[in-house]
Amino acid sequence: MSQKYEAERAVLMEDVKQVLKDAEALYKAAVDDGTKEGQALKEKLKAQLAKAQKQYAELEGSVVERTRQAAASTNDLVHEKPYHAIGIAAVVGLLLGAFLSRCGR
Template sequence: MSRNYEAERAVLMDDVKQVLKDAEALYQAAVDDGTKEGKALKEKLKAQLGRAQKQFSELEGSVVERTRQAAAQTDDLVHSKPYHAMGIAALVGLVLGALLSRR
């Protein structure tokens, strides 16, 4: 799962970087002149931005789904073994309290 997430994140970041480069080029073209090159860059930027937004929404959807699954599994575990969950919570609280009291 995390490998797929990392690959999707890398692709998304590459697209965002490319969009920023194209936005800079579009800005320079718009400042210099309003020719066909500026229009072509604007269309390319629009297409890449749309693709990046689509990939981001898909990535966000998969993250939300994985979070829901993890929450459901945690909820099932807590309901099936409540004393284990309370013991773990108490242990974590004890460790955090000890670490914070040292400072």
């Protein structure tokens, strides 16, 4: 399950990174028509792009750190109380099995 989450997270982060690259390419390709409005719009776009890139970097670092913390706390909990973890896994398996057997009918 955590591998699936990691794969989905990686795909999402890659998609966001690609959108930012595309926006940056669009900004660089934008033709400056020389008007004050055009220059102001281009400068605003440049500022928004820089802000989005900064927020992306912060978000990526935050997500990675939270994922590591969650994995470490789960690992610690399982090591501290292995019988609780086995019991919870058994109950979840039992409920999932009952649910799937009813859906299969």
